[in-house]
Amino acid sequence: MGFLGSKAGLTPNLDRVALESDVFTHAYSQVPLTTPSHATMLTGTYPQFSGLRDLGDPLGKEIPFLPDILHHHGYATAAFVGSQVLDPKSVAIPGFDRGFDTYDADFHSRRAGESRYESEERRAEVVVARAENWLAQHKGRPFFIWIHFYDPHEPYDPPTPFKEKYAAAPYDGEIAYVDSAFGKLLGFLHSQGLYTASLIAVAADHGEAFGEHGEEGHGFFLYDETIHVPLLIKLPGQRMAGTRSSGSVGLVDLAPTILSEAKIEAPPAMQGIALTKQTSSYRSRADSPWPAHQQYSETDYPLRAFGWSSLHALRVEKYLYVDAPHRELYDRIEDPGSFENLATRSPAVVDTLSSLLGQFYQSTSGNTPAATPLTMDQAEQLRALGYISTGADVATVSSNDRGADPKEKIQIANRLHRALLATEADQYNDAIALLTEVVKDEPNLALANLELGSAYSRLGDYAAAMPWLMNAVRLSPDSGKANMELGMAFVSTNRWAEAAPQLEAARSKAPGSEDVVFTLATVYEQLGRTVDAEQAYKRALEMDPEDYRANLFLGRLLAMSGEPTSALPYLRKAVRIQPNSADAHKFLANVFVQLGDESDARQERATQDQLLAKP
Numbered sequence: 347m348g349f350l351g352s353k354a355g356l357t358p359n360l361d362r363v364a365l366e367s368d369v370f371t372h373a374y375s376q377v378p379l380t381t382p383s384h385a386t387m388l389t390g391t392y393p394q395f396s397g398l399r400d401l402g403d404p405l406g407k408e409i410p411f412l413p414d415i416l417h418h419h420g421y422a423t424a425a426f427v428g429s430q431v432l433d434p435k436s437v438a439i440p441g442f443d444r445g446f447d448t449y450d451a452d453f454h455s456r457r458a459g460e461s462r463y464e465s466e467e468r469r470a471e472v473v474v475a476r477a478e479n480w481l482a483q484h485k486g487r488p489f490f491i492w493i494h495f496y497d498p499h500e501p502y503d504p505p506t507p508f509k510e511k512y513a514a515a516p517y518d519g520e521i522a523y524v525d526s527a528f529g530k531l532l533g534f535l536h537s538q539g540l541y542t543a544s545l546i547a548v549a550a551d552h553g554e555a556f557g558e559h560g561e562e563g564h565g566f567f568l569y570d571e572t573i574h575v576p577l578l579i580k581l582p583g584q585r586m587a588g589t590r591s592s593g594s595v596g597l598v599d600l601a602p603t604i605l606s607e608a609k610i611e612a613p614p615a616m617q618g619i620a621l622t623k624q625t626s627s628y629r630s631r632a633d634s635p636w637p638a639h640q641q642y643s644e645t646d647y648p649l650r651a652f653g654w655s656s657l658h659a660l661r662v663e664k665y666l667y668v669d670a671p672h673r674e675l676y677d678r679i680e681d682p683g684s685f686e687n688l689a690t691r692s693p694a695v696v697d698t699l700s701s702l703l704g705q706f707y708q709s710t711s712g713n714t715p716a717a718t719p720l721t722m723d724q725a726e727q728l729r730a731l732g733y734i735s736t737g738a739d740v741a742t743v744s745s746n747d748r749g750a751d752p753k754e755k756i757q758i759a760n761r762l763h764r765a766l767l768a769t770e771a772d773q774y775n776d777a778i779a780l781l782t783e784v785v786k787d788e789p790n791l792a793l794a795n796l797e798l799g800s801a802y803s804r805l806g807d808y809a810a811a812m813p814w815l816m817n818a819v820r821l822s823p824d825s826g827k828a829n830m831e832l833g834m835a836f837v838s839t840n841r842w843a844e845a846a847p848q849l850e851a852a853r854s855k856a857p858g859s860e861d862v863v864f865t866l867a868t869v870y871e872q873l874g875r876t877v878d879a880e881q882a883y884k885r886a887l888e889m890d891p892e893d894y895r896a897n898l899f900l901g902r903l904l905a906m907s908g909e910p911t912s913a914l915p916y917l918r919k920a921v922r923i924q925p926n927s928a929d930a931h932k933f934l935a936n937v938f939v940q941l942g943d944e945s946d947a948r949q950e951r952a953t954q955d956q957l958l959a960k961p
């Protein structure tokens with residue numbers, strides 16, 4: 347960001363708006379994760395109040411929500427987002443469409459052959475084009491529009507020409523690309539006469555780490571590389587143009603600030619403070635009940651992903667205090683990079699800040715319900731988005747047993763993270779090398795065992811896969827994913843008797859998976875358990891009546907059991923779903939023979955022969 351001192355020249359458009367804005371040089375994110383950080387911005391509340399602390403937590407109806415409030419005051423409201431992690435229809439953030447007239451998301455998990463930009467993510471230019479379309483239709487009345495760019499997130503792959511220009515620094519390339527898309531939006535706002543009268547707030551939800559404290563990406567730690575964020579507010583008429591405010595502010599302050607400018611009273615539940623209420627207040631934060639310049643941040647991600655300790659941090663005056671199993675204290679003036687931990691040298695300061703943090707946390711917490719454990723499908727969706735999720739019940743970690751200190755485990759997290767990226771790219775050998783290291787350090791990490799076993803399975807090495815998958819089953823009693831992978835490995839090696847109990851366990855833990863039910867039916871058939879097989883095929887067809895294989899196999903099973911009349915509709919349907927399947931026509935011909943219908947049987951055989959004759 348040029349307006350924050352970067353000399354890289356990545357953000358000419360943002361820099362131009364910054365000159366007409368109030369620039370907050372010390373703005374801090376409350377959570378270094380996309381979904382809960384945006385929740386902080388739009389609710390004006392802390393995560394301990396809203397309960398939105400990690401991906402998957404829903405927005406409760408009682409939590410104040412900026413778009414909802416503005417909508418009630420007559421504003422047209424719209425969201426244009428760039429990622430599935432902000433899609434209210436995905437597992438990541440149910441309820442986030444409250445109060446929006448339009449919420450443009452509609453993402454889905456990536457299918458084979460699709461790029462991430464056709465499924466779970468949108469390029470900034472696509473987001474801008476869709477937003478402009480909406481603005482053109484709604485510019486005649488007061489509006490609130492939230493435009494979200496996801497490009498500067500892993501994987502760092504800017505489009506051409508930024509890809510080539512920033513080949514050595516692709517993250518920079520993504521920032522430059524987003525700035526160019528933002529420039530297009532600005533041009534549009536000017537051309538529509540919308541720029542001057544609008545309040546425009548620009549913020550990042552969190553930063554990215556590049557190994558400063560061993561972290562790659564974001565979510566694990568609470569140091570400045572992921573928590574110190576850009577924030578600028580251009581007010582209507584360019585009031586406050588050229589102002590630079592150096593007091594500490596939080597993203598939690600954004601919603602109350604926007605309400606204050608719109609002359610709408612913020613609901614009492616909002617915990618942030620309007621930055622522009624008085625021109626001087628955000629510098630001294632005189633209306634805050636807490637010491638000046640205090641900023642709270644937290645992350646639950648190490649706990650939810652690994653069962654390690656969550657982290658909480660307080661930035662107050664010159665100190666950064668991190669509440670971890672081994673506490674940390676940094677001098678933000680002498681040591682802005684937070685490299686020298688002063689905790690053992692200054693125990694009194696640490697104790698004071700620790701109790702200040704505890705009081706702040708207590709007084710700002712709501713009665714949020716405990717997180718509900720994720721289902722197998724939900725955990726899988728989040729995993730596909732690059733977030734590690736065990737689907738484990740985090741409530742089993744008691745507050746006395748804080749779990750391991752994330753800073754002592756970060757290399758393990760990095761390896762697992764890289765292994766998941768390798769798996770996504772079908773690079774199973776790379777994934778196996780990384781995961782082998784991970785399970786050496788953390789033999790009881792269920793996800794690592796599961797991923798290692800699954801990677802061997804993808805390579806067809808089921809003998810190598812099975813011990814890891816058996817570990818995963820033992821270590822993750824709540825999730826059906828490990829049972830399913832182990833069951834599938836048994837199926838692939840024709841070990842039907844062992845496959846059945848695993849798939850049964852997977853079915854009872856994740857009743858929504860049609861694939862599991864169908865495979866279980868085939869296993870029952872192999873074991874001669876005809877009644878169970880029939881029942882399971884029928885269950886699979888209840889879940890997906892258009893499943894070709896289930897129709898075909900059930901029809902064949904019924905025909906072989908001497909029930910051609912019952913078989914007929916299933917095989918007819920299989921033929922209708924896949925008219926070019928020789929098998930379907932063959933089984934149908936056999937049923938016609940059983941029914942004594944020679945002419946139909948001949949016709950089906952003829953079709954079968956034709957299909958088989960095709961090259």
Ligand SMILES: [Zn+2]
Nearest residue numbers: 379380551552
């Ligand atoms: Zn993000």
